[in-house]
Amino acid sequence: MAHLALRLDPTSPSALRVLGQVSATDGNEEKARQLILAGNSLNRRDRQSTLWLIDDSVQSGDIDRGMSYFDQLLRTLGDDRGSVIALLTELLSDPRAIAPMERILRRRPNWSEQFWLFVPGNAQALENAATLRVRLDKSMTPEDKKSDSALIASLADAGYYAAGFRVARAVHPELNEVGINNPEFSSSADVAPYNWQATGSNAFAVNISERTDTLEISSSPGSSGDIIRQLVRLNPGTYRPVIMLSGDYQDQSLPELTLSLQCAGSDERQNARLNLPRQRSEERQTLTASANCERYWLTLSTGYSMSAYDISIDRIDLVR
Template sequence: MTRVLRILGCLLAVIAAPLLLVQGMANARMDARLADLNGFWKADLASALVQVEQSGSTLRLDVNDAGIELAQQAFASEPLASDALFPIAVAWAADGRADDANALVDAGLRLDKRNRSLGVLELQRVAAAQDLPGLFAQLNRLSVLYPPLINDFVQPLTAALDDAASVPAIRDALVAEPVWAEAFWKSVPRSPRGLASMYALRETVDAGVTGESDALLLEGLGNGGLFAQAFDHWDAHLAGADAPRTGFMADDEFAPIGWRSTRSGSVSFAARGGGGYDIYVERQTAGELARQLVRLTPGTYRFTAETSPARDAEHLRVSLFCAGAEETAAGGQSQTLDQAATFTASPACDIYWLVLTGEAYATRGALDARLTGMQFEAVR
């Protein structure tokens, strides 16, 4: 349940932020002429008198007598001023009138479903009850009302994937096809545990999934070291009918199955369409150009490519390392591209990094070449 409270706390932070801003602005401009304001302005200023303090998943709210009186005046003069109900509900809750405060919040949200202040109190009630279904109901409501905030709302859910205990509840919520589902799938975790949880969810849930989100998850799995899951995900959701079992791709559409390129001040590997790449390595430097994951059964494999101009092929190198193993000369195989490069896949490893590097130590200037026609296949 600790994780549930953390989720609630993060959501409260997202929705409470505008309150803190309004409070600071209003406190700076308040004066004695409040009686001349209309009901809506009075309601705004009464809400600004609510003191908001947040610590983790705990939100403390308090309001002084002036704020309560101003809120009562506001609602009496303008029954549609739903912001006036916020300080009144805060005061009632502080006085131990929780049922009355909850009823007032419900009435206010029926009057104005978009009211963020009352939404804070509703989330606070859900948090106090440790009501996870209630949390997801509120998350869906807020996502409908505030589409620009959906990406913020799903961040706590993504963080919650680090805890396996949260996964069943998130799965149940996703099955209901909530408004925030697509944003959730695109918010890929970085931690191995979070990635593993999202991968497990993806294997059982389709709601809200897109080709883009599947590609983002593949990228996360590969970059996060979950290589076997990356290929399983590729096989199930992204590989075409004619995709090679090795996963080798001459393009970068689904990297790191396909080239994950490097761009820096001294090294560049830029796609130019049709499986071709422009390569640049600054003079007297060297570095990695690109890498991709390949899945190999024991045997011999050959990598070939056309380099233009051909004389630059000796300055380009392709290497094969067992994914996850230390990448040293002793732990991998490496050859220049001035001839077909052959590699041996061991029974001890089934997923490898295929890595392209370049150097410009022995060139007259920078290495500026184009690589096309790349192929990687088993030698029969």
């Protein structure tokens, strides 16, 4: 049928593609390539021929050429790009794809934002995605900040802590490599968990107020557990936790608050009780960071409280 179609219409892209696929099945790769290239040159929107050329390029090790075909296809697909972008994120699991992807993404193709939204869902491509994202200037990244936030969170969840921080710092260069970021709650930068992150407990309403630079916590009656946390890198040593409340709580009964350190990937957790009004203790509360731990989860938690309460915090820090 393909031969007949080609005789009736010598410029039929689909007929050339079918004949090329037949040649490939017969083992004649060179003839297949010539036929499918000819068909694709007549209709660059032909999905099947372009996908064949992508696969042929990648299998032969020519990632640059494969990326050019990806770009060609994605630019012409309109909104129906999802399955092709999923294939592109799979290609990113190969480190050889980083440089050609960077060159194309710097041109800001019309599919770039959708690509970045897909990337965090591919666990095998995360480390290379981090390298790619850091290489691109901030002005070259998607306007949708959700994609950066999702990539950072996915890297941390997968245990790529250093890579996640590199992306976070590419987005917000003011982040500190060592120590707590945003101890005074003056930034709402969405680079969690390298900035403060609510733990998601339904028992607490948590808000970082840009107007007052405070952490606002409201609890429900009978609540306890983790409130907020941050992934931090610490120099080895002993630290004293510090908390500064906003307002006068001398006449208010407050729950016991603790700050804890837990080496990321470990179950062991150190706790230090924070000194609050009417809870003063002579016992010195400290936390110890080891040289053997790459990153720590720093978590603010509360003990059980029968009553609901509201607290505003100006600062949480660790002092050596």
